[in-house]
Amino acid sequence: MQMTPVYWLYFGVAMILLEVMTPGALISLFFGLAAFTLALIVWLVPELAQVWQWLLFSALSVLYIVLIRKSLKPIFGGSREISDNPDDSFTGKLAVVTQAIAPGKPGRVELGGTTWNAEAECDLDVGVSVRVVNQNNLTLNVEAI
Numbered sequence: 001m002q003m004t005p006v007y008w009l010y011f012g013v014a015m016i017l018l019e020v021m022t023p024g025a026l027i028s029l030f031f032g033l034a035a036f037t038l039a040l041i042v043w044l045v046p047e048l049a050q051v052w053q054w055l056l057f058s059a060l061s062v063l064y065i066v067l068i069r070k071s072l073k074p075i076f077g078g079s080r081e082i083s084d085n086p087d088d089s090f091t092g093k094l095a096v097v098t099q100a101i102a103p104g105k106p107g108r109v110e111l112g113g114t115t116w117n118a119e120a121e122c123d124l125d126v127g128v129s130v131r132v133v134n135q136n137n138l139t140l141n142v143e144a145i
Contacts, residue, residue: 003042003050003053004042005039005040005042005043005046006039008035008036008038008039008042008053009035009036009039011032011035012031012032012033012034012035012036012039013032014032015028015029015031015032015035016028016029016032018032019032026069026072026073027065027069029072030061030064030065030068030069031061033060033068034060034061034063034064035057037060038053038056038057038060041056090132090134090135090140091132091133091134091135092132093111093112093131093132094111094129094130094131094132094145095109095110095111095116095118095129095130095131095132095140095142096109096110096127096128096129096130097109097118097124097125097126097127097128097130097142098110098115098126099126100123100124100125100126101119101120101123101124101142102120102123102124103120103121103122103123106118106119106139107119107120107124109130109140109142111132111140116138116139116140117138117140118130118139118140118141118142119136119140119141119142120141120142120143120144121143122143124142124144128144129144129145130142130143130144131143131145
């Protein structure tokens, strides 16, 4: 099958959709960009042989990954850093330990009708009231009150 500019466009759209359905990898996006670039090249140079098209696609994919991925990774990474902000919604709230907590051994606390993973610098038994010091993603750092 001869790859025409339209087929390269379809392939590019498919790669972009694959990236949307598999967040976090940030690889298929660059295959899609390479396919879009190749669609333009094949449209401008329609007599380009299939072998050269696939070699160009491979080279462009690697080039895009090497040059662009590092700068886009922080934007699409979705990572959240530790909250040291006293204005976040959990800091200062009171909770009750539902699963014992020890240093280096997380437990669980109940806060607002939901249980959360929790860590502490001291041993805390079930039923102890605690205060949330800060939040690290879905884990609350607590202290005894």
